[in-house]
Amino acid sequence: MKFVLFVVISGSLLFALGGCARKNDYMPPAGATGEKIFKSACVQCHSPVSGKVMILRPEMANKEAIVERVRNGKGFGMPAFPNLTGDSVQSLVEYVLENSITQ
Template structure:
């Protein structure tokens, strides 16, 4: 019986860390550096491509929306990426990805 409350506490701790990422890039960080520091933990480049985008995600507006808002538990939101940082990152992702 003691295992269930312990598992619930562990699950809450893990899930609470999944909703938002506190990453803040340095002012001089290039889009490539931002990708390596914030994204490559989960999106490991393969054959020179940083990720495979669905047709609906293959535009900067959709990528920026996903970066800012995340997606469920699989993709955290990055609220600290704003302005030129998020726009440059979205363009970098678009230029260095393939479309499925």
């Protein structure tokens, strides 16, 4: 019974991590809004909560922290998005900050 439970938990974990690769080559179309970028590149892993796109820890609730996380990713769960630069990353950051809550 313990072995079966371990397999189920491991299978669920692998499934959950499988959707979020280490690097994502998403390229936003020219002039894409932050909302469009979020819905195209982020919503696969970040589901809205209570009408907000994210719940941010205080240390993540600023432009610099979000840009760094988007560009470099973190661990196995958050991929890096090297193609999100300039206006596209700024639009995404503004959208996230305007539509998130801080814990």
